[in-house]
Amino acid sequence: MFLSRRPDRIDWLKKVPLFSGLSRRDLDLIARQTDVVRTHEGKVLTRQGALGEEFLLIVDGSARVERDAKPIARLEAGEFFGEMSLIDGKPRSATVIAETPVTLLVVDGRSFRCLLDAVPGLRRKISVTLCERLRAADAGLAAQN
């Protein structure tokens, strides 16, 4: 498959906003820590309340984020999820379900924490996305009230 070779994976990583601007060395480090996984539509990728063990990035397909069985967001190719539990050590905040067949890059929790320490640019970009998601959630709440 097209991401099974590390050079292919690095070429793909370069195009993902989360990894754009990172050095070849950093991309190589990230590519070494990732597995490629394919799943079917309807597959539960993270379950609200469960222990978080992986960071996941959508290569192809889309997924729905649900909190208390209600949809709260949609994630497309290039977007990531599963970072929150790995950062704060708390249970998964939401359930993420594949809306189509999905190809994922998966990083186990230990490798993810090592990457955050080894690649400062990655930490900053993940923080920016967390801020964006919080702002979107706040805007959604304000619109309801």
Ligand code: CMP
């Ligand atoms: P985590 O809590 O580890 O597992 C569920 C994931 O869903 C969570 O990390 C985030 O990556 C993602 N998630 C939770 N809430 C939102 C949201 N409002 N918008 C986008 N993604 C979210």
